[in-house]
Amino acid sequence: MKTGVRPSRRSVLASALLAFAVFSAPAGLVAQTADPLPSWNAGPAKQSIRAFVERVTQQGGADFVPVAERIAVFDNDGTLWSEQPVYFQFMFALDRLKDLVKANPALAGQEPYKSALSGDPKALAALGEKGLLQIVALTHAGLTVSDFRALVLDWIKTARHPRFDRPYTELVFQPMLELLAYLRANGFKTFIVSGGGVEFMRPWAEGVYGIPPEQVVGSSGKTEFVLDGDTPVMRKLPEVEFIDDGPGKPVGINRFIGRRPVFAAGNSDGDQQMLQWTTLNAGPRFGLIVHHTDAVREWAYDRTSHIGKLDKALDEAPARGWLVVDMKTDWNIIYPFEKK
Amino acid sequence: MKTGVRPSRRSVLASALLAFAVFSAPAGLVAQTADPLPSWNAGPAKQSIRAFVERVTQQGGADFVPVAERIAVFDNDGTLWSEQPVYFQFMFALDRLKDLVKANPALAGQEPYKSALSGDPKALAALGEKGLLQIVALTHAGLTVSDFRALVLDWIKTARHPRFDRPYTELVFQPMLELLAYLRANGFKTFIVSGGGVEFMRPWAEGVYGIPPEQVVGSSGKTEFVLDGDTPVMRKLPEVEFIDDGPGKPVGINRFIGRRPVFAAGNSDGDQQMLQWTTLNAGPRFGLIVHHTDAVREWAYDRTSHIGKLDKALDEAPARGWLVVDMKTDWNIIYPFEKK
Known part of the structure; x- marks a missing residue:
């Protein structure tokens, strides 16, 4: 009876531990069986992302990147969510x-x-x-x-978006949510690096993108600390402190993160220098541009748009090997609410 | 035979998974048996630290703090390593x-x-x-x-320290290394928030303290990004950008971390506002001051020191409930090299 009970107890223990181990396994240890990027159509874009992640996580491989160095940076407006008719x-x-x-x-x-x-x-x-x-x-x-x-x-x-009559946070890109989760599941630390205000993004970025406040880099105004009696107060001042756009993006990355990323995603000329800083470096690097090509499901714009102008970076992409994602053909759904 | 083999296999599996689970367990799930703070003498200081950590990690307890909110900030000079005869x-x-x-x-x-x-x-x-x-x-x-x-x-x-003739990184405080590790083992994210230069600390903070570059907040000079041909360059400019000291510390915490910490440790009046910002808040909070009281093993100084002056914050400590650590009596060793 004793020996009959033990295996059963062990079996329960083993199952519990297995469940626990799977739940808490360091990224990359759990085999990916289901498609981690279901909203991406099969094709070169999806393929190149998966190939890159597999290369840099292949222990002992020539392109292996240690977990601590797996820094991925994402622009926000136009890259993680829409930005029309205006930011x-x-x-x-x-x-x-x-x-x-x-x-x-x-x-x-x-x-x-x-x-x-x-x-x-x-x-x-x-x-x-x-x-x-x-x-x-x-x-x-x-x-x-x-x-x-x-x-x-x-x-x-x-608040509701004028065209879609939905909360703005429903206008996030489902394929990019999947990409964020896929990178994190493979040991990447994901950061937002946006021209938007850091105080505007932090309150909801964790719930919507899974990106905690300390991983949000953005433009900021000056603030001052004062002790009002026994109450410490942090007050916003009407002075610009930092514009996290264009050449400001690599500056912000250097200041806030202190490492050069291995993966960067943007959608406009404001992301050009971030893409350069990330990809023009030794070792495997990935640059991605979201190209807004779908006037029906989202918006179509690039070189002449007053918001999210994509011109120089689009010209530079082929020579640098940056992936230009065509929203219309590469994404089978754009917003989470399109899911059936 | 079959039933005789199974338990054994399961036992091996269970052991392997157990080892794995212990290795990868989210902080706080593994019972602490060994003393996590062996360089701290038994007494009220050690006791209050342990009691705090136990309270905030007690699932379902009144003072439970979710892992995401377990932000701990540490001054560097005089708090994690020595700062005499000069920073x-x-x-x-x-x-x-x-x-x-x-x-x-x-x-x-x-x-x-x-x-x-x-x-x-x-x-x-x-x-x-x-x-x-x-x-x-x-x-x-x-x-x-x-x-x-x-x-x-x-x-x-x-380089070698003039008094000890040892590399400067050997002059880190063993009890504080244990405290950092203890907090991290309990789900805290540990940050440096120092008046020192961020570019000076980041290169070695990960190896010495286990704190990655993106968790180091410090003073900084301006930098500029330029593309030199195909080489992106980040150049340091001779202009001060931010002094992360005094009221600058909560400003830096707000800018870089974006959450109010629940634990702060410092050693001088330069840490006073960081301690206020951390502890004068709802919920359980811990403020710690390292008081340099050991002229034999380290240095003894406070109110009149030209480096690490501790005067106002020392006066404020009792009313705020900040723990004042007496290096001489609370720490049985100061530097790691004192270990037998």
């Missing part, structure tokens, strides 16, 4: 501007607020970087970091 | 200054370089923050980030 953070700023106008109606007559509030896409486009920054500065400054966070979370929960 | 980064800058003088002898006659090179401790002390920054700026700027990294690594390997 979603600007839609947030615009909604906040409307609230500010209620308290101070005179603002509505002043530029660039007047154009921004007109709702005219052409007027919006004409604002340019400077006008956008001015509106972001007005609507983001003077708050504490925690009040701002609360505003962002409230907006993310309640 | 070790300054010893590095001084050695580099000597090399620069060989190439440009006129520097030796100019202040503050003249005082710095005199070797007179009083002259060194008289340089003040401004003189030190000037020397650091001269000796650190104009290099690429990768050349600077190589210089740091070479210095870390070859």
Whole structure:
């Protein structure tokens, strides 16, 4: 009886441990049986991603990259979620501007607020970087970091995209969510490196992308710390501290991450230097550009777009070996809500 | 026979899985049997650390903190390693200054370089923050980030501390190494948040402390990205970008980590605001001050020291409930080389 019981106990123990081991196995140890990228159509794009991940995780292989060095960086606007008709953070700023106008109606007559509030896409486009920054500065400054966070979370929960009438966080790219998860399952640490505001992305990036706040690099305004009685306060100041765009992206990567990535994904000329910094380096490296080619399911734009202009980086891609993903042909679904 | 073999196979499997599970277990799941803090003497300091870690990792307990929120921040100079007779980064800058003088002898006659090179401790002390920054700026700027990294690594390997005649990295505090490991074993993510230069710490922090580059926050100079032909270059500029000290520490924590820590350790007034930002918050929080009280094994200094001045934070500690660690009585060894 004793020996009859033991194996059974051991079997239970072994099963429990096996389940536990599978659950907690370091990335790469568990064989991938199911397709980790089901929203990617079979073809050279999907194939090259899988081949790269297999090469760099092959212990003892010539291209093996130790787990600590598996740093993957992703632009956000236009790469992980949509960015039309205008960066979603600007839609947030615009909604906040409307609230500010209620308290101070005179603002509505002043530029660039007047154009921004007109709702005219052409007027919006004409604002340019400077006008956008001015509106972001007005609507983001003077708050504490925690009040701002609360505003962002409230907006993310309640605001709806004008074309799709869905929360903005439903306009994330399903194939990119799969790519993030696939890389993480293979020991990569995934970072956002975005021109967007770091305080705007952090509140929801963990829930939506599985990327924790400490792995979000973005543009930032200055902040100051003050002790108000026994309450420490972190206040946002109306001064730009860092623009994490273009040549600012490798600078931000160096400052915040301190290692050169082995994988970078972007979609516009603002990502060109990040792609250069990542791929023009010894050892296996992967550069990916999301090309917006699907006017039906998403938007089609590149060289002349006022948002997400993709021109120089598109020209540079072939010589550098960057993968240009054609959304229309490479992705069988774009948004998670298209899943049947 | 069949039933006789099975248990044995299962037993081997179970053992293998058990070993694997222990190896890869998420922090906190494996019972701690051995003392994780052997270099800490039994007493209230050690007890309070252990009690805190047990409380916040107790699933279902009132003070449970989810793994994602277990952020622990550590000052470096004077908290993780010694800082006398002057911050070790300054010893590095001084050695580099000597090399620069060989190439440009006129520097030796100019202040503050003249005082710095005199070797007179009083002259060194008289340089003040401004003189030190000037020397650091001269000796650190104009290099690429990768050349600077190589210089740091070479210095870390070859330079020796004047009092102990040992590499500087042997002057790390064994009890703090144990504390870092203990926290990590319990699901904490450990960060350095130091007034020291981020580019100076990152090259060796992973090997010495187990803290990867992306978890090192520090002071920084500006950098610029340029593409030199097909070679991307990150160059250090002679402009201060950020001083991660005093009120700069919570600002740095907010910028780089984006969450408020639950555990902070420092040793000087430069850590006061980091301790406030960490501990003056809802939920269980721990603040720790390393008090340098051992003139025989290390150094004894606090309120009037030109390096690592501990005055206001020491006065504030009792009211805030910060643990003041007395190096002389709380630590049975200070440096790893004291181990028998």
